[in-house]
Amino acid sequence: MSESERLLFGGPLRYDMGWNQHADAFLELGFRAMLTRLPSLLASSLRLARQADPQAARTVLAAEVGRGMAQAVSLLAVNSVLAGLMADAPIEERLRGAAPALITVAVVMLVAALLRAASTYATGRLEPKVERVATERYLERAAAVELSAIEDHAFHKLLDTAQYGAASARRMISYGTRVVNAMISLIAAAGVLTVLHPVLLPLLVTMTLPSAWSALTLARRRYESFHAWVQHERAGRLLASLLIEPAAAPEIRVHGVGPFLLRHFRAMSETAETEQARLARLAARTGLIAAAWTGLATAATYATLGGLLLGGAMALSVAGTAVIAVRTGSQSLGTLVVEVNALHEEALFVGDLERLHVEAADRAIPVGGAALPEDPKEIRFEDVTFRYPGDAARPALDDVTLSLPLGRIVALVGENGSGKTTLVKLLAGLYTPDAGRITWDGVDVSTADRHALAERVAMVAQDFKRWPFTARVNVAVGRSSAPLGDERVAAAVAEAGAEEVFADLPRGLDTLLARNFSGGHELSGGQWQRVGIARAAYRQGSILIVDEPTAALDARAELEVFEKIRALAGSGQTVVLITHRLASVRHADLVHVLDQGRLVESGTPDELLAAGGVYAELYSLQAEQFTSRPVPAPRAG
Numbered sequence: 001m002s003e004s005e006r007l008l009f010g011g012p013l014r015y016d017m018g019w020n021q022h023a024d025a026f027l028e029l030g031f032r033a034m035l036t037r038l039p040s041l042l043a044s045s046l047r048l049a050r051q052a053d054p055q056a057a058r059t060v061l062a063a064e065v066g067r068g069m070a071q072a073v074s075l076l077a078v079n080s081v082l083a084g085l086m087a088d089a090p091i092e093e094r095l096r097g098a099a100p101a102l103i104t105v106a107v108v109m110l111v112a113a114l115l116r117a118a119s120t121y122a123t124g125r126l127e128p129k130v131e132r133v134a135t136e137r138y139l140e141r142a143a144a145v146e147l148s149a150i151e152d153h154a155f156h157k158l159l160d161t162a163q164y165g166a167a168s169a170r171r172m173i174s175y176g177t178r179v180v181n182a183m184i185s186l187i188a189a190a191g192v193l194t195v196l197h198p199v200l201l202p203l204l205v206t207m208t209l210p211s212a213w214s215a216l217t218l219a220r221r222r223y224e225s226f227h228a229w230v231q232h233e234r235a236g237r238l239l240a241s242l243l244i245e246p247a248a249a250p251e252i253r254v255h256g257v258g259p260f261l262l263r264h265f266r267a268m269s270e271t272a273e274t275e276q277a278r279l280a281r282l283a284a285r286t287g288l289i290a291a292a293w294t295g296l297a298t299a300a301t302y303a304t305l306g307g308l309l310l311g312g313a314m315a316l317s318v319a320g321t322a323v324i325a326v327r328t329g330s331q332s333l334g335t336l337v338v339e340v341n342a343l344h345e346e347a348l349f350v351g352d353l354e355r356l357h358v359e360a361a362d363r364a365i366p367v368g369g370a371a372l373p374e375d376p377k378e379i380r381f382e383d384v385t386f387r388y389p390g391d392a393a394r395p396a397l398d399d400v401t402l403s404l405p406l407g408r409i410v411a412l413v414g415e416n417g418s419g420k421t422t423l424v425k426l427l428a429g430l431y432t433p434d435a436g437r438i439t440w441d442g443v444d445v446s447t448a449d450r451h452a453l454a455e456r457v458a459m460v461a462q463d464f465k466r467w468p469f470t471a472r473v474n475v476a477v478g479r480s481s482a483p484l485g486d487e488r489v490a491a492a493v494a495e496a497g498a499e500e501v502f503a504d505l506p507r508g509l510d511t512l513l514a515r516n517f518s519g520g521h522e523l524s525g526g527q528w529q530r531v532g533i534a535r536a537a538y539r540q541g542s543i544l545i546v547d548e549p550t551a552a553l554d555a556r557a558e559l560e561v562f563e564k565i566r567a568l569a570g571s572g573q574t575v576v577l578i579t580h581r582l583a584s585v586r587h588a589d590l591v592h593v594l595d596q597g598r599l600v601e602s603g604t605p606d607e608l609l610a611a612g613g614v615y616a617e618l619y620s621l622q623a624e625q626f627t628s629r630p631v632p633a634p635r636a637g
C-alpha cells in the first residue's frame with residue numbers, strides 16, 4: 001500500500017472504507033507500437049464514422065485527401081514561382097513567367113479553403129453521432145449482462161473505464177481527420193524535399209523526432225495514471241454524491257457524518273492532486289529535453305542549407321523552396337506526431353470500450369433456448385448449490401432440493417441470511433446454480449429461454465426500485481414493453497389495495513415520485529411498498545415473488561396486503577412469499593424453512609407446527625411476544 005493510499009484507506013484517518021486498491025498491468029506503448037497500430041487506428045476511426053453517418057464520413061475523407069493534395073500542388077507551384085522570379089531575365093519577363101504558377105497557388109488556396117469548410121461541417125455533423133452510437137452500444141451491452149457481472153467488481157471497473165470510450169470515439173474522428181491531412185501534406189513536402197536534395201529529408205525527420213517522443217511519453221504517462229487512479233476517482237465521486245444525496249441527508253445531519261465524509265473527500269482529492277503534480281513535473285522535464293533537442297536539430301538543418309549554398313551545391317531559388325518545404329514538412333510531421341499520438345491515446349479508451357463489448361458479450365444473458373412448458377405444474381430445485389463470488393465461508397444455498405407447486409402460495413421462512421432471497425433470485429433466473437438444477441415440469445431452466453422465463457415472473461424485491469418517475473409510470477414500468485393502459489394501471493392499483501395511496505397524491509397518478517425534482521413528492525416506506533405490489537400486479541406474471549412485502553406496513557395494511565396476495569393465488573397465480581411474519585404464513589399451502597443455506601423443513605403450516613422444529617420454534621417466539629402480557633381491553637366509546 002502506497003503512502004497516499006495508506007493515508008486514504010487506513011492511515012491517519014483511521015477508517016478503512018473497504019474500497020480495494022488495485023494494480024493494473026500497464027500497456028506496452030512505444031513508437032513502434034504506435035506506428036504499427038496507425039493503420040488499425042485509422043480504420044477504427046473510419047469504422048466508427050461509417051457506422052454513425054456514412055455520407056458525412058465519405059465527405060470528410062474526400063475533403064481531407066483533397067486538402068493534402070492541394071498542399072502538394074501549392075508547394076510545387078511556389079517552387080515554380082521562385083524559379084521564375086530568380087531566373088536570369090528582365091524583371092517583367094520574370095514576373096510574366098511566374099504569373100501562371102501564382103494563379104495556380106491562388107486557385108489551390110481557394111479550393112483548399114472550400115474543402116476545409118466542407119470537412120469542418122461534415123466533422124461537426126459526424127462527431128455527436130459517433131458519440132451517441134458508441135454510448136448507446138455501451139448502455140445496451142451493459143443492460144444485457146447477467147446480474148452476477150454487474151455485481152462483479154472487476155466487471156464494474158471495466159464499465160467505469162469504458163464509459164470514457166464514447167467521448168474518445170467522438171474525439172477520434174477529428175484526430176483521425178487531422179492525421180489523414182497531415183500525412184498527405186507530409187508526403188508532399190517530403191517528396192519535394194527529396195527532389196531538391198537528398199540530405200534534407202533526414203534533417204526534417206531529426207527536427208521533428210523530439211516532439212514526437214515527448215508527446216508520446218506524456219500520453220503514455222497520462223493513460224497509465226488514469227488506469228491506476230480510476231478506482232480512486234470513482235470513490236471520490238461516490239463520496240461527493242453521498243454528501244448531497246437525500247437518502248443520506250438525515251444521517252449526515254443527526255450522526256454528524258458530513259465532516260467525516262469531507263475529511264475523506266479532501267484526503268482523496270489531495271492524493272489525486274499529488275499525482276497531477278507528479279505528472280506536471282515530468283511533463284515539464286520531458287518538454288525541456290525535447291525543446292533542446294529540436295533547437296539543435298533546427299540549427300543543424302539551417303547550417304546544412306547554408307553549407308550547400310556556400311559550396312554552390314544548391315541554387316538560391318531551390319534553397320528558398322527548401323526552407324518553405326522544411327517548414328511545411330516539419331509542421332506537418334509535428335502535427336502528424338501530435339495527432340497520431342492523441343488518436344492513439346483516445347484509441348486506448350475506445351479499446352476499453354471494445355474490451356467491455358467483448359466481456360459483456362461473454363457475460364450476456366443468453367438469447368434463445370428451449371421453450372418452457374405452457375402451463376407447468378411444478379418447479380423443482382434439485383440439489384441446488386449456489387455460492388456468491390468472493391470468499392464467503394459457506395454457500396448461500398447448499399444442496400437444496402424442494403418443490404414449488406404452481407398455482408399455490410409457497411412461503412419461504414428462515415432467519416436472516418438463511419438464503420431465502422438467493423433462492424427466489426435463482427427461481428427468477430437472475431443467477432444460475434453452481435451445482436444441481438432447477439426444472440419446470442422436468443425442463444432444465446439452464447437450457448431454457450431466459451427471456452421467456454422472465455416474462456412469466458413478477459417480483460417485488462426487498463429493495464425494489466423506486467423509480468424517479470410519475471406514480472403511473474412507477475406502476476406501468478412493471479411491463480414497460482406493453483403500451484401503457486390506464487385501465488390496467490387502475491386494476492393493478494386496486495389489486496394491491498393502493499387506491500388510497502394514489503388518491504392522496506397531489507396530482508394523483510401524474511405525481512412525480514422524486515422529491516429532489518420540482519413538483520416531486522415523496523412517499524412513505526409503506527406507501528412505496530404498495531406501489532411495488534401494484535407494479536407486480538400490473539406485470540401479470542404467472543409467478544409472483546414477494547420478498548418481505550409487509551416489512552414497512554402497519555398492522556392493518558399488512559392484513560390487507562396478505563388478503564390481496566391470497567386473492568392473486570386464488571386467481572391461479574403462483575405466489576412465492578418470503579416473510580418473517582409467521583402469522584401471515586398460516587394461509588400458505590406449503591412452507592419451506594431454510595437455515596444457513598440448507599432446507600431444514602417443508603410442509604403445511606399445521607404440519608410444521610405439529611413437528612415442533614425450527615418453524616414451530618420461530619412461531620412460538622413470535623406468539624410469545626403477544627401473549628406474555630395481557631392485552632388491555634379497548635376503551636369503550
Ligand SMILES: Nc1ncnc2c1ncn2[C@@H]1O[C@H](COP(=O)(O)OP(=O)(O)OP(=O)(O)O)[C@@H](O)[C@H]1O
Pocket residue numbers: 151388389392396414415416417418419420421422423
Ligand atoms: N449479492 C450478494 N453478494 C454476496 N453475498 C451475498 C449477496 N446477497 C446475499 N449474500 C449472502 O448470501 C447469504 C444469504 O443471503 P440471502 O439474502 O439469500 O438471505 P435471506 O434469507 O434472504 O436473508 P434476510 O432474511 O436477511 O433477507 C448471506 O450470507 C448473505 O451475506
